[in-house]
Amino acid sequence: MVSARGGRWGFVYPSRQDVYRALRRDGASKSKAARISNAGRSFSARSRMARKAARTRRRRGQ
Template identity: 65%
Template sequence: MVSDKGGPAGFVYRSRFAVYRALRRKGMTKTRAAEISNAGRTRVQRSQMARKAARTRQVRGRKRH
């Protein structure tokens, strides 16, 4: 289990653990889920990720439902 201990136990901020669990339920690897959940630690970082995702979807021609 990934914890906030770090090292071989892995690392996910405690405040972001619910996000980590949700990503794992979607089938993501531990590494990838930790990477994403830790990246969005602050509101600014999360909105930045959302803007980037929107841009990516737009470039790939996907519509928002």
């Protein structure tokens, strides 16, 4: 299990630890992986982030 201790040891929600591990495998730093995985804790939060990312990609012409 990834850290659920918090504080100086970091924290990742238990339901999002598979995402954290995948990001770490892809080379993200511990802090970046934790920040990304914790950000989309709920389905609605992940959907909101996905829509925002799609808008950003569209604006940048990708």
